[in-house]
Amino acid sequence: MSDPVQKPDTPYNFAYLDEQTKRMIRRAILKAVAIPGYQVPFASREMPMPYGWGTGGVQVTAAVIGPDDVLKVIDQGADDTTNAVSIRAFFAKTARVATTTRTEAATIIQTRHRVPEMPLTESQILVYQVPIPEPLRFLEPRETETRVMHALQEYGLMHVKLYEDIARHGHIATTYAYPVKVEGRYVMDPSPIPKFDNPKLTNSPALQLFGAGREKRIYALPPFTKVESLDFEDHPFEVQRFCEPCGLCGATGVYLDEVILDDKGGRMFVCSDSDYCEGRREEGHRGHLAGALAGAAEAGE
Amino acid sequence: MSAPLNETQAPLLSAENVTRFYGTRLGCREVSFQLYPGEVLAVVGESGSGKTTLLNCLAARLSLSSGAVRYLMRDGVMRDLASLGEAERRFLMRTDWGFVHQNPSDGLRMNVSAGANVGERLMAVGQRHYGQIRGSALSWMERVEVPADRVDDSPRAFSGGMRQRLQIARNLVTAPRLVFMDEPTGGLDVSVQARLLDLIRALVAELDMAALIVTHDLAVARLLSHRIMVMKEGEVVEEGLTDRVLDDPREPYTQLLVSSILQA
Numbered sequence: 001m002s003d004p005v006q007k008p009d010t011p012y013n014f015a016y017l018d019e020q021t022k023r024m025i026r027r028a029i030l031k032a033v034a035i036p037g038y039q040v041p042f043a044s045r046e047m048p049m050p051y052g053w054g055t056g057g058v059q060v061t062a063a064v065i066g067p068d069d070v071l072k073v074i075d076q077g078a079d080d081t082t083n084a085v086s087i088r089a090f091f092a093k094t095a096r097v098a099t100t101t102r103t104e105a106a107t108i109i110q111t112r113h114r115v116p117e118m119p120l121t122e123s124q125i126l127v128y129q130v131p132i133p134e135p136l137r138f139l140e141p142r143e144t145e146t147r148v149m150h151a152l153q154e155y156g157l158m159h160v161k162l163y164e165d166i167a168r169h170g171h172i173a174t175t176y177a178y179p180v181k182v183e184g185r186y187v188m189d190p191s192p193i194p195k196f197d198n199p200k201l202t203n204s205p206a207l208q209l210f211g212a213g214r215e216k217r218i219y220a221l222p223p224f225t226k227v228e229s230l231d232f233e234d235h236p237f238e239v240q241r242f243c244e245p246c247g248l249c250g251a252t253g254v255y256l257d258e259v260i261l262d263d264k265g266g267r268m269f270v271c272s273d274s275d276y277c278e279g280r281r282e283e284g285h286r287g288h289l290a291g292a293l294a295g296a297a298e299a300g301e
Numbered sequence: 302m303s304a305p306l307n308e309t310q311a312p313l314l315s316a317e318n319v320t321r322f323y324g325t326r327l328g329c330r331e332v333s334f335q336l337y338p339g340e341v342l343a344v345v346g347e348s349g350s351g352k353t354t355l356l357n358c359l360a361a362r363l364s365l366s367s368g369a370v371r372y373l374m375r376d377g378v379m380r381d382l383a384s385l386g387e388a389e390r391r392f393l394m395r396t397d398w399g400f401v402h403q404n405p406s407d408g409l410r411m412n413v414s415a416g417a418n419v420g421e422r423l424m425a426v427g428q429r430h431y432g433q434i435r436g437s438a439l440s441w442m443e444r445v446e447v448p449a450d451r452v453d454d455s456p457r458a459f460s461g462g463m464r465q466r467l468q469i470a471r472n473l474v475t476a477p478r479l480v481f482m483d484e485p486t487g488g489l490d491v492s493v494q495a496r497l498l499d500l501i502r503a504l505v506a507e508l509d510m511a512a513l514i515v516t517h518d519l520a521v522a523r524l525l526s527h528r529i530m531v532m533k534e535g536e537v538v539e540e541g542l543t544d545r546v547l548d549d550p551r552e553p554y555t556q557l558l559v560s561s562i563l564q565a
């Protein structure tokens with residue numbers, strides 16, 4: 001976190017929020033870092049964008065960003081969605097920071113629903129946008145009760161939810177927002193990332209911050225925190241597996257999105273992390289369907 | 302029910318001048334008794350007699366205005382319930398105690414399956430093997446006569462009697478030594494009531510549990526309890542072995558209660 005800098009050529013305070021608000025949010029972040037996985041209430045502010053657009057993440061980013069930071073914003077792995085572009089533009093305008101789409105070039109990455117494929121480093125902060133921070137809400141809607149359950153570590157209900165999954169589907173069918181236990185203490189919702197990304201949370205060198213705007217909660221995973229996905233002994237946690245590599249770059253062991261190519265059932269799987277995919281193609285990797293997208297586009301014209 | 306009273310043992314629960322006011326209004330006053338392991342005590346009275354207030358005080362669901370409730374913890378130490386921390390109290394409630402509500406939907410999770418309802422306590426105390434949890438749920442459903450093929454159904458799809466049996470199974474899965482029951486057969490058809498009473502009687506005897514049953518129905522008390530406490534206007538007016546109190550009531554109020562039930 002650098003000192004706030006008032007830039008003369010913008011009508012906004014640095015990163016939009018006033019200094020007092022940023023201090024308040026930083027205090028919440030410090031508390032969250034001190035108690036990994038614990039949801040810290042904060043006085044969430046109105047932001048010039050609707051809830052659901054990551055107002056929690058934006059406030060966290062605004063509180064930690066400095067003029068020398070380089071910001072990357074991803075939405076489901078892509079840098080080019082309206083949501084990602086808007087948030088990037090917001091900070092380019094209000095903080096005049098450099099932005100990037102390259103994971104390795106970024107010092108702060110704000111994300112909606114993905115963790116980048118490239119391993120993060122100690123000099124990076126990953127800021128998650130969180131819609132619903134309370135993992136217990138599914139079965140216990142009363143907040144007074146969930147607070148006590150966290151305080152007393154009464155987490156049997158999380159397994160009731162997983163039990164229901166297995167009873168209904170024969171396996172744990174939860175594929176995103178898959179609950180984790182942090183340092184053996186707090187159960188935490190990792191936000192709606194695919195469970196594929198859960199193993200990236202544990203022991204990460206990067207600082208991971210989670211902001212829920214509408215729900216007014218901030219929580220954190222300090223670097224090198226132990227994060228375990230909940231499971232049963234006879235139904236252990238497993239990540240999704242894909243039966244083919246990325247059609248564009250040939251990557252395996254990454255999270256893939258299904259892309260529909262035409263109305264005749266043609267489809268391909270490509271990296272959800274578009275920057276990772278581009279990087280591999282620049283290095284010369286080619287998938288078995290490289291060219292198919294371009295071909296489909298031409299055929300459609 | 303014949304009495305297995307064994308007063309050479311330490312009591313499981315001891316009530317000492319239990320008193321509860323709601324502001325200036327009396328809930329119950331200076332109720333004292335001891336409950337022994339395996340004993341079934343019925344608290345009877347009309348609505349407004351204070352029996353439900355007493356039950357909630359004894360079950361640590363309501364704080365006392367004065368007096369004390371002590372319980373023999375599993376480690377053999379008699380503890381004042383008011384001295385327990387919240388974590389200890391909640392742990393006691395979901396392991397060594399059960400609480401059967403009159404309305405099953407107050408005691409069940411209506412949005413998860415029957416199997417998950419029965420298995421919840423096991424998961425709460427740290428069981429992490431799905432197959433074993435499900436196995437326990439199935440075996441308990443069988444014991445309370447809920448068909449095994451309903452294990453994945455929501456309790457919403459169950460009849461009132463079946464819901465109540467499921468609620469009982471959900472409570473008994475951790476082998477509690479004491480179960481509180483608030484009008485457990487209230488609101489059910491007479492034929493359904495009879496079957497449920499038989500089930501409760503058999504389970505209590507088989508599992509050697511103590512039970513505290515609040516009921517306005519003397520027939521329920523007769524069938525299930527070893528001892529009876531009769532309450533009126535917040536106080537205990539008569540107390541004794543069930544057969545003695547019902548066959549030879551000494552207090553005029555008890556005589557009135559017994560005669561009205563006989564005439565009904």
Ligand SMILES: [Zn+2]
Nearest residue numbers: 246249271277
């Ligand atoms: Zn790729």
